[in-house]
Amino acid sequence: MDARDHLDEAAEGGIYGLIAAYSRGEPVSGDDRRPDHRPAGRPAEPVVIVGGTRLSARGRRLYDLLTGATADFSEWPRATGLSAAELGALIPAAYRVVKQGHGGMAARFAVENEAKERQPLFTPAACADLFDALVDGLATRNWADLCVGAGALVRCPEGAPIDRLAGPARTVVEFLLGNGRRLDAPFPLLAAAGLAGLDAQVAERLTAGRGPLAVAEVELLLGWGVERRALFAETVRDRSYNASPPLPDVWERLAAVADYVDFARATLEAAEARVAAIHAGELPYQADKAFAGGEKETIGRAVRLALFRDEPWLPGLLERLVRGVAVAPTQARTLPSQGVLFEIARAAEDHPTPEAVVALRAARQEIRHAGATKQLDRMLKRVEPALADRVEVAFRLPDGRLRRTLGEHTAVISVDGEVELSWWQGDRELKSVPAAVRREHPDEVNRLRQLVKQVRRQQATLVRALETGYTHEVTPHYRRLEGHPIADRLIWDFEVSPGVWRSELGLRVPDVPVRLWHPARATADEVRSWRDHLIETGLRQPFKQAFREVYPLTPAEEATAVHSDRFAGHVTRYHTLYALFRQRGWQAGYLGPWDGGDGQARRTLAGGRWRATLLHDYLWEEEGYATLGQVRFHRLDGDGWREAPLTRVPPLVFSEAMRDVDLFVAVASIAADPEWTGRGGNGLREYWHSHGFGDLSETARVRREALARLLPRLAVAERCSLTDRFLVVRGDLRTYKIHLGSGNVLMEPDDAYLCVVPRSSGKRLFLPFEEDGTLSVIVSKALLLAADTRITDPSITRQIGR
Numbered sequence: 011m012d013a014r015d016h017l018d019e020a021a022e023g024g025i026y027g028l029i030a031a032y033s034r035g036e037p038v039s040g041d042d043r044r045p046d047h048r049p050a051g052r053p054a055e056p057v058v059i060v061g062g063t064r065l066s067a068r069g070r071r072l073y074d075l076l077t078g079a080t081a082d083f084s085e086w087p088r089a090t091g092l093s094a095a096e097l098g099a100l101i102p103a104a105y106r107v108v109k110q111g112h113g114g115m116a117a118r119f120a121v122e123n124e125a126k127e128r129q130p131l132f133t134p135a136a137c138a139d140l141f142d143a144l145v146d147g148l149a150t151r152n153w154a155d156l157c158v159g160a161g162a163l164v165r166c167p168e169g170a171p172i173d174r175l176a177g178p179a180r181t182v183v184e185f186l187l188g189n190g191r192r193l194d195a196p197f198p199l200l201a202a203a204g205l206a207g208l209d210a211q212v213a214e215r216l217t218a219g220r221g222p223l224a225v226a227e228v229e230l231l232l233g234w235g236v237e238r239r240a241l242f243a244e245t246v247r248d249r250s251y252n253a254s255p256p257l258p259d260v261w262e263r264l265a266a267v268a269d270y271v272d273f274a275r276a277t278l279e280a281a282e283a284r285v286a287a288i289h290a291g292e293l294p295y296q297a298d299k300a301f302a303g304g305e306k307e308t309i310g311r312a313v314r315l316a317l318f319r320d321e322p323w324l325p326g327l328l329e330r331l332v333r334g335v336a337v338a339p340t341q342a343r344t345l346p347s348q349g350v351l352f353e354i355a356r357a358a359e360d361h362p363t364p365e366a367v368v369a370l371r372a373a374r375q376e377i378r379h380a381g382a383t384k385q386l387d388r389m390l391k392r393v394e395p396a397l398a399d400r401v402e403v404a405f406r407l408p409d410g411r412l413r414r415t416l417g418e419h420t421a422v423i424s425v426d427g428e429v430e431l432s433w434w435q436g437d438r439e440l441k442s443v444p445a446a447v448r449r450e451h452p453d454e455v456n457r458l459r460q461l462v463k464q465v466r467r468q469q470a471t472l473v474r475a476l477e478t479g480y481t482h483e484v485t486p487h488y489r490r491l492e493g494h495p496i497a498d499r500l501i502w503d504f505e506v507s508p509g510v511w512r513s514e515l516g517l518r519v520p521d522v523p524v525r526l527w528h529p530a531r532a533t534a535d536e537v538r539s540w541r542d543h544l545i546e547t548g549l550r551q552p553f554k555q556a557f558r559e560v561y562p563l564t565p566a567e568e569a570t571a572v573h574s575d576r577f578a579g580h581v582t583r584y585h586t587l588y589a590l591f592r593q594r595g596w597q598a599g600y601l602g603p604w605d606g607g608d609g610q611a612r613r614t615l616a617g618g619r620w621r622a623t624l625l626h627d628y629l630w631e632e633e634g635y636a637t638l639g640q641v642r643f644h645r646l647d648g649d650g651w652r653e654a655p656l657t658r659v660p661p662l663v664f665s666e667a668m669r670d671v672d673l674f675v676a677v678a679s680i681a682a683d684p685e686w687t688g689r690g691g692n693g694l695r696e697y698w699h700s701h702g703f704g705d706l707s708e709t710a711r712v713r714r715e716a717l718a719r720l721l722p723r724l725a726v727a728e729r730c731s732l733t734d735r736f737l738v739v740r741g742d743l744r745t746y747k748i749h750l751g752s753g754n755v756l757m758e759p760d761d762a763y764l765c766v767v768p769r770s771s772g773k774r775l776f777l778p779f780e781e782d783g784t785l786s787v788i789v790s791k792a793l794l795l796a797a798d799t800r801i802t803d804p805s806i807t808r809q810i811g812r
Contacts, residue, residue, distance in 0.1 A: 061099035061136030069096040075117035076103040083113040089124035098130035102139040108150045122252050128650040132162045134171040141178040154182045157250035160198035163240035179205035197243035204236040221302025261318040274312035285334030297344035310353035317361035325365035336373035343378040355389040362396045416451045419444050429466045473552045481615040481663045492517045501527035530560045545719045559708040561668035573640040577671050581697050582678035584636040601628040622667035672709045682752045702752045710751035726796035741798035753787045
């Protein structure tokens with residue numbers, strides 16, 4: 011049926027006409043005004059209905075280009091702004107375009123590219139039209155994109171017209187089975203086979219060459235209905251080029267399917283038993299041959315479901331399975347299955363748990379294959395930040411103390427503060443591992459040391475989860491941390507009465523709502539009070555909380571509306587910047603002459619509801635450097651990301667994203683490199699001088715406030731004073747000005763630059779928070795320069811000029 015044939019249907023009266031109009035997105039009112047409510051005298055907009063959906067002006071233009079009704083190609087067609095239903099209605103027309111002229115191909119690419127980023131919706135008519143289009147394309151494409159077809163089945167809110175789809179589905183399935191090509195999309199094909207009544211024929215092809223675990227998975231799906239099969243197809247990682255992103259709730263929906271939950275556990279138990287048999291010599295060992303065709307993917311899906319459900323039976327099984335596939339039963343430097351090992355790591359990235367991270371870390375220590383070790387290291391760098399976003403399980407971490415008695419001695423691992431391993435004989439703490447323990451229990455000593463490393467990683471992960479929780483729209487389950495040493499060193503807000511919050515150290519107020527305290531939500535007096543308390547008590551927080559920087563929106567940013575230029579123009583060492591992206595959870599492609607980065611670093615916040623984007627450019631004329639650009643924000647709105655005005659961004663989301671960018675500048679900027687001077691072109695030298703001694707950023711202002719509190723405790727306090735930008739240090743030979751932003755040093759009276767490269771002294775200065783190292787560098791330089799007559803390093807004494 012042509013789109014214009016639906017005009018009569020649109021004009022039908024009565025309740026059914028109103029319902030149809032509502033489903034097409036038309037305004038419906040109780041009077042007899044026209045749906046478009048146009049003012050009197052204005053020409054009526056043409057009404058075009060495709061697949062039961064009324065098209066907007068942009069949708070109509072795309073449809074005309076796709077169908078060849080117009081050849082107007084005066085401007086490049088765009089599909090942004092279409093509703094999800096419009097997008098679903100246009101996909102069949104886009105699929106039919108093979109050689110439609112420049113306008114038609116451009117419209118096709120616009121629709122397909124938009125569909126790859128969003129979640130289109132299909133009416134039953136659009137769903138039927140898509141399957142007809144799959145049939146129409148067989149002659150020219152010699153193939154059918156069943157990923158798109160199966161995707162429509164689970165994106166049809168009114169329910170797919172199963173009977174209507176049987177005919178075209180049969181035509182497509184018979185064609186694919188008969189053309190002798192490899193079946194690239196087995197699970198979408200299973201969904202189409204269910205429509206076509208061709209289960210037996212498809213099952214015969216799909217099970218050929220598959221291992222028993224993969225065959226069992228196919229047999230399970232054959233007992234399901236069409237729409238559940240299509241839902242399962244959403245779990246496949248290797249989807250077709252034009253497929254939409256997987257449904258965001260696909261694992262939640264599959265987790266409610268009892269027989270698949272049972273199948274997942276049985277699959278993992280069978281996989282673990284097979285690996286155990288290989289290690290016991292009951293099955294022959296061949297490198298990377300522990301599992302047959304399709305089984306790696308089957309195991310990966312089973313692990314994802316179990317991780318998503320956070321199954322209590324999984325940790326022990328997963329630890330044995332991961333170790334079993336990572337280490338050969340011989341001394342060979344091979345693995346029973348690299349594929350399954352990496353598939354489990356990818357599953358842990360999708361649905362991380364602390365136990366999965368621990369299992370992968372433990373296996374990594376035993377792998378003998380150098381290439382596999384490097385690959386797993388790269389994957390683990392993505393898994394642990396992902397755990398930070400899954401706060402409901404990240405809080406499940408070790409706390410308190412662990413004691414292990416070895417003969418007459420006791421090993422104690424404490425996590426109240428720094429994670430430390432200490433050795434005791436009775437009530438006396440020993441300086442090192444007792445010789446008798448080292449001699450008689452070497453394996454246990456090594457295991458305890460590995461456990462300390464593991465707990466440190468878990469503590470770091472928990473800290474990251476807590477910081478991430480600041481921006482969550484739903485308050486995380488902080489009560490799970492009651493009694494945890496980390497919670498005792500943090501400040502918490504308690505809602506003691508409606509709308510009234512009181513801050514306390516530790517989770518000590520029961521039975522009321524609680525949130526993590528943030529200085530942006532506190533008064534200036536309260537912030538000062540907490541900062542004084544930390545200095546006076548010597549309490550070191552696990553992350554910068556009381557001294558946390560706050561970034562409110564500025565008038566300039568309100569004026570630009572949708573972007574911030576606050577950090578634009580800063581020049582950074584690109585390798586350092588890229589490492590910071592990865593450390594702080596920003597996703598970015600690598601820039602360079604042979605790499606495919608797009609110059610956009612993105613971080614999702616607020617549980618995936620908001621996204622910050624930092625634009626940056628590689629300096630081609632100065633290799634190894636990059637400049638920072640605008641910061642923009644997008645909100646997840648239904649089926650896609652929508653750019654948001656800065657005034658609509660939640661203050662904590664804005665502040666935390668800008669804090670990261672300020673950190674990038676503080677650490678990666680060339681202005682913070684004391685040895686950089688004199689390198690690069692004139693533009694870079696000008697930047698280094700202006701920013702190396704310029705106005706302070708928010709990070710540097712907080713650093714100044716912390717230093718003001720710490721300064722009276724320093725032995726050189728009488729020789730030091732603070733100005734707005736500098737710590738001034740009076741030596742015996744000269745007076746020095748240390749910039750509080752970069753740590754760079756000028757010498758009075760002529761402001762000559764003094765290059766001092768910081769070196770570790772081995773002594774640790776008490777700081778009430780973890781920081782980027784600049785404050786420690788500033789203090790160490792002050793201690794050095796206050797006693798300038800004792801400096802023996804000729805590279806420094808020559809500059810001082812004594």
